[in-house]
Amino acid sequence: MRSPTLTTVSDxxxxxxxxxxxxxxxxxxxxxxxxxxSPSRAGDFKQCPLLYRFRAIDRLPERPTRAQVRGTVxxxxxERLYELPAVQRVPAAARAMVSPAxxxxxxxxxxxxxxxxxxxxxxxxxxxLESAGALLEAYFRLEDPRRLEPxxxxxxxxxxxxxxxxxxxxxxxxxxxxxGQLRVIDYKTGAAPxxxxxxxALFQMKFYALALLHLRGIVPTQLRLLYLADTESLTYEPDExxxxxxxxxxxxxxxxxxxAGRTGDFRPNPSRLCDWCSHKALCPAWDGTPPEYPGWPxxxxxxxxxxxxxxxxx
Ligand code: SF4
Numbered sequence: 001m002r003s004p005t006l007t008t009v010s011d012x013x014x015x016x017x018x019x020x021x022x023x024x025x026x027x028x029x030x031x032x033x034x035x036x037x038s039p040s041r042a043g044d045f046k047q048c049p050l051l052y053r054f055r056a057i058d059r060l061p062e063r064p065t066r067a068q069v070r071g072t073v074x075x076x077x078x079e080r081l082y083e084l085p086a087v088q089r090v091p092a093a094a095r096a097m098v099s100p101a102x103x104x105x106x107x108x109x110x111x112x113x114x115x116x117x118x119x120x121x122x123x124x125x126x127x128x129l130e131s132a133g134a135l136l137e138a139y140f141r142l143e144d145p146r147r148l149e150p151x152x153x154x155x156x157x158x159x160x161x162x163x164x165x166x167x168x169x170x171x172x173x174x175x176x177x178x179x180g181q182l183r184v185i186d187y188k189t190g191a192a193p194x195x196x197x198x199x200x201a202l203f204q205m206k207f208y209a210l211a212l213l214h215l216r217g218i219v220p221t222q223l224r225l226l227y228l229a230d231t232e233s234l235t236y237e238p239d240e241x242x243x244x245x246x247x248x249x250x251x252x253x254x255x256x257x258x259x260a261g262r263t264g265d266f267r268p269n270p271s272r273l274c275d276w277c278s279h280k281a282l283c284p285a286w287d288g289t290p291p292e293y294p295g296w297p298x299x300x301x302x303x304x305x306x307x308x309x310x311x312x313x314x
Contacts, residue, residue: 036166039204053266071189089145264293
């Protein structure tokens with residue numbers, strides 16, 4: 001069984017060193033990865049070019065939050081729920097998967113326990129696991145998984161646009177109707193401010209729709225966001241002209257990233273979101289000093305050296 005846990009943690013929080021014992025400050029200790037645009041990184045660049053640099057080029061490790069890791073656990077459970085026979089996909093079954101998903105995650109990343117809690121006997125741990133169960137209960141109020149047979153879950157999509165821009169991301173779920181129509185589903189577990197989260201989420205969904213248009217030659221009929229924390233959903237129906245315009249937007253973002261990549265001029269763009277930035281201490285906008293710019297990774301052949309999510313899942 002493929003575990004999305006490590007994938008989700010490492011992809012969403014930027015890269016950890018390939019060798020867990022290696023010094024994360026040592027660039028040689030990190031696997032080379034061809035720069036690609038994911039929805040998260042594109043959002044980072046739009047928010048703050050220096051944040052993009054820290055995450056995508058320096059690949060500085062970040063300390064996960066409880067909310068982020070709870071999201072990882074919930075995503076893992078929702079993926080596995082669909083491995084059960086349809087009739088067994090009930091709330092109690094999902095809740096029963098929470099602790100095993102957490103245990104599996106901490107077996108792969110034992111340091112998480114100490115990063116999030118005082119230890120495995122932290123009195124706050126049961127309540128945190130319970131909160132993951134509550135998000136899963138909310139999921140069942142949004143849809144009935146007994147009536148669904150997804151075509152794909154935690155699907156890696158990767159495609160290169162004509163401009164050479166490589167798109168890479170993970171789609172939580174794809175449903176295909178008997179008519180061949182595609183529906184893309186994304187689970188949201190965070191409690192980010194709704195306006196900020198919604199803009200980023202729509203950007204993300206258009207990104208996936210464009211990637212699917214390139215990979216499969218069809219426009220997904222529906223993009224559906226399921227907000228588990230407030231039991232709401234948002235459905236969006238893209239059209240091809242809009243996705244083609246969005247492609248030009250992504251190309252423009254990529255041109256700006258490449259321009260900054262050549263010179264290393266990734267400027268900080270301070271905002272209230274700096275309070276959530278893991279790299280404030282290194283940020284000149286906050287009297288910090290960034291590490292020396294490691295340079296833009298240029299060697300496409302080295303991309304093959306990168307560990308893929310499937311590899312990571314073993
Ligand atoms: S602290 Fe703010 S300005 Fe600095 S890198 Fe982070 S998000 Fe950008």
